[in-house]
Amino acid sequence: MESFIQLRKGTTPRRMHADLEGLKDDELGRYGFVGRSAHLYHRNDPTDFRAEGRLAGVDLMTTGLEPTDLADPAGTPVLMFSNEDCRISLSRRAEAHPFYVRNVDSDELHFVHEGTGRFVTEFGPLTYRPGDYVYIPKATTYRIEPDGGGEPGCRLVIEATEEFRVPEPGVLGRHFPFDPALITIPEAEPVEDDGREEYEVRLYHSGETTSLFYPHDPCDVEGWRGDNFPFTFNIEDHDVLGSESMHLPPTVHLFLQATGVYVMHFLPRRAEMRPGTERFPWYHRNVDFDEIAFYHGGNVFGQKMPPGLISHAPQGVHHGAPEKARERARRRFDEFDRVEWKIIAVDTRRRLTPSPEVLAAAIQPDPEVAL
Template sequence: MQSWRISRGARRRPSALSCGHTSARCSSRAGASGTRNPVGPRDAAGLSRGPVISAPEEAAVAMIVRKGTVPSTPHTEFYAIPNVLAREEIHGSYGFSGAWSRKVHVRFYPTEQVKPPRKGELTLEPDFPSEADILQPYHIRTGRMPFEGDALSSRKAIVHGPRTSISVSKPKQSMPTDTFFRNGERHEVYFVQDGQGVVGSEYGDLKFRKDVYVAIPKGTTYRVDLTSPKAWFLLVESIYPITFAPHYLNKEGQATLMSPVVETEIETPELQPFQDKRGEFPIDVKHSGGKITRITLGHHPFDLAGWEGALYPFVFDIKSHHGIAREIHTAPPMHQTFQSGNVPHSGFSLCSFVPVMAGWHPREVPAPYAHFNVDSDELMFFCNAFYGAREGVVEEGSFTFHPGSTPHSPQGNAAQRSLAARGKVQARLAVMLDTYFESMRITKAGFAYRDPEYVLSWSENIPHAQPAGEGWESPSA
């Protein structure tokens, strides 16, 4: 049973999805505004990484989705099974002042463990190469990383920072039956480069496919099952919730008519019949910088009669980011889809470079300018090789890491070649992330798949592969 309730709220943090949805009911759960830390955390050398703002301050109405059966009044007596009192759980963020969801377990609290916790069989702690102490840009060829294991065991961090981490996972099998994962320290968003399957959680099933984002809030218990022989994920983690950019939303939480995203194009979980099962159900919990602890519940964790709230997993297709074009070159913020933290003071912006018409000014240079954003590290994943500014250098699955301390630009004669592309649609597809006041480091896994010649690729004396031409000249995507 679902209904709508729309009301207006005070200034508050945007929810995990601060927007409306046709199968949801909207409400203004009041919350506190962000607080400022004027100094911010320090790095290993004791240097400040800039101010940290705990949460965005834009006005927004929380987007609340209801699935299954829940009591209309929170924390009241409820029975999903006759004569068995249901157990209520709050999954929250920012203490008790951020977005949250209310979950109704049919019989047990989620705290019931039947074995002492133990060290997990794997670790997700990043390891860094000493060779990476030299400042330089990197090109990591993730397409050459092997397919192996499942979505958890194949996860490899390629760049890592104090508040943000980026990994690649290339599984060729589902997670073992009745085993689960929970990221207890960071929110996640997967980008699916290839493959299809289901992310199952206590909230329900989310089907994924090529070219979609799957956002999973910190603390969600889930598993990944493949329906294809293999899959390929780019995974971004953040200590802050990952949301649509608040400047795309009006004060009611709707996407404005000028926004490149439409909030009704998200896909929410399909709640499955509750699993009222006893047994041993292991959950690998990530915490404390990538350590894994295995806890064992005595009941199946997908035991909800229903849930409602503003903190939940969802799918968003990159093709549902409707690119904005203008007469001259558009800077990267025009392509923003998500953000995490209080941009531009902390966290990151995540941009979707979808096929869009290049500028049509009669003297437009479609290739971007060289840029030197000293407060941001730029990280970019190329879904195909048709990216004009990098054609002949990148390949499918290329991941570039440009530290904020160094400028970067198109390679070789890309600017000259781009002149023929005025007013034409580019065939590019890429995911870009800019951090704010956070220095990232390449890991050993990323370093092992680097292109050692990349730092020299801007020299016009260095031969590049012949461009296919589709980055600038293709009239369609």
């Protein structure tokens, strides 16, 4: 249970996540970053270990993955990670779907890393561009029409078996975590028949497919109303919260959540400016959640982020920026007043299982370099 009692033993800094004087700040926290916690101040880097086994974690460049939708319009995204609550996949679709699709198991949240185009839905069309989230409610009929004349795009696809919803605003008010006036909602636009005899809607369910064939285009909707609909929202329109004197935990940047699944992001913002404050997230071993980080781009204190890198940190295993990066940020504190990273993060309550494709493409660590 939570407690107001905060104990101190041994040598500890006066301020949280600041003035470490050579110690290494490591959080052992429950329920992400909102439950009971202990901060352990190590002499040495707690991520300096070699891992073997299922909880070793995995990093990979998604540019090396080849989902079947890359070469085949009828193909699908490649599964990367999964558990009972969600599936995280990668799409590099180059051509339009030859049929409509309908996910009857899950809500879908697509993050557009590269490419432009549109989702044709029964609610109307939704155009997309890099930096867009595209939300597709469970069992919505749609198909994707990429621009680019056969050049592949790239989308991170997050499926949740329970519906995605906006987190409770709390003291931040009703416009947290984003202004709903800035989402794009489709206008009804019925799709005209093009003369074919049948129109296929391919249902995806439990790893199988079922095809429905209509004598008319199923996106023939003249109008709609209600509060269950697809939309897009671009990360450029997100109002980022920050602090001058403390690095805020990632849950402050929560975007959407479903049962056991939390989608958030690290976006460009003003850096912490009070001298002595640590600008990187502290070391932690997120006891109750697995963490996925997908690098969209940007840079951190002059160091370029690798676009397309995805990293999996299993719960209970130390992770965090390497000590060399932390030392560099401290040394060059006065040179930078902003953090320009763009990272999409997914935390899951249940452990994620990497797919065989991910394990085959994983970046192998140098045995001479600490993880």
